Amino acid sequence: MGSFKGHALPGTLFLLVGVWHIWSSLVRYLSNPKSFRVRVWNPVPGFDGKLKYLELYLVAGGAFIDMCIELLYSTHLKFFVNGVLNPHHMNDFEHGGMLLMFFIFGAVGLLSEKTRFLPLPEGVLCLVAAAAFSAEYLLFYFHSTTHKGLEGHYHLLLVLLIGLCVLSIVTGALLPTNFPVDLSSGIAMTLQGLWFYQTAFCLYGPMMPDGCQLKGNQIMCRSSESQIRGELLATFQLFSMVFGVLVAVAAAYGFAASRYGHSDLNSSRVLQDGLD
Known part of the structure; x- marks a missing residue:
């Protein structure tokens, strides 16, 4: 059994990293698709490089x-x-092991880059x-705390969204120049963060479905x-969330294209229109 704060804290981290990944992926692709x-x-970027490794x-x-x-x-x-x-406290030990994997990823990334x-x-x-995401997937799939019912x-x-994170990141390692794969990683992380929030509000907050309530644990x-x-x-909440994120990504793509669109990208569109 969890709590509102126990879902909101990791949800915030996943949401921040996911949104930043989406925006960075769009800007990097639109600025120079070939590279x-x-x-x-x-x-x-900026700030004289002081915040370069902020995500890690x-x-x-x-x-x-x-x-x-x-x-x-x-x-x-x-x-x-x-x-x-x-x-x-097996539940706490399992969560600690999962978090250790994400800490190792951040530490390894910093050691590799710095x-x-x-x-x-x-x-x-x-x-x-x-x-790290695979450890999270295994935790929630084989949890010692039996999740039943609602x-x-x-x-x-949530497990399905975590699986999408694993799939998109592994595919990114295999297809290192694929823009949709990189963008999918950010979308999957964003959806996971939003779903943590949705779970917190629906199961431990004011959005509990009618006819259900929290009794003890x-x-x-x-x-x-x-x-x-x-x-x-x-x-339906997950469907609405997916639809909303895709609309937001499309809007962000249009905005980023207007500011960072590369001439090569515009030329390829003109050429494609001519062929059509």
Whole structure:
């Protein structure tokens, strides 16, 4: 069982990174389509290079802080009971392991970019990021906390979005010049962040479906009809979210094209129109 803050915090991180990835992918492609390369992280321009690695610091720092909350604060340092892992905090240990993978990705990215100790190509960094998302996928798929009913449906949809993140990032490592693949990574991360927020508001906030309520550590519905209605509502929410993000990406593409559109891109469009 989770909480509003427990979903809102990772949702914020995924949303910020996802939106930044979408915008950076659009700008890089529209500025020079011929030299476009897939990037698993994107530097922040300007400010004399002081914020260049902000995304990696955000990933590593956010994951580390959240990991400390899960392993130190939530467990009250009671890691073992009778010589075995505390069974009452397996949920926290699993979350900590997932967050450790994202911290490793951020740390490896910083070491690769800022030092000479670990010079990794972009494709390898993509695979490290994919490993972190794979750990997240496995956590939510084989969770020690059994998600059933309405809560289980929300987490099932979350697992699908995480799977899209893994698929798009691995494909980016295999197709390093493919713009749609790179853009898909940002869209998948953005949707995951938004879905964390949607889950927080619907299961632990003011948007609980009619006929269902939070009792203790479980989401209880008055009847099977109420549960089915809640699940259908969740599916519609995800559909609306996907539609809204795609519309926003199309609008961002048009805006970025007006500001950063490269002459080669315009020439190829003119040539295509002539052929048609």
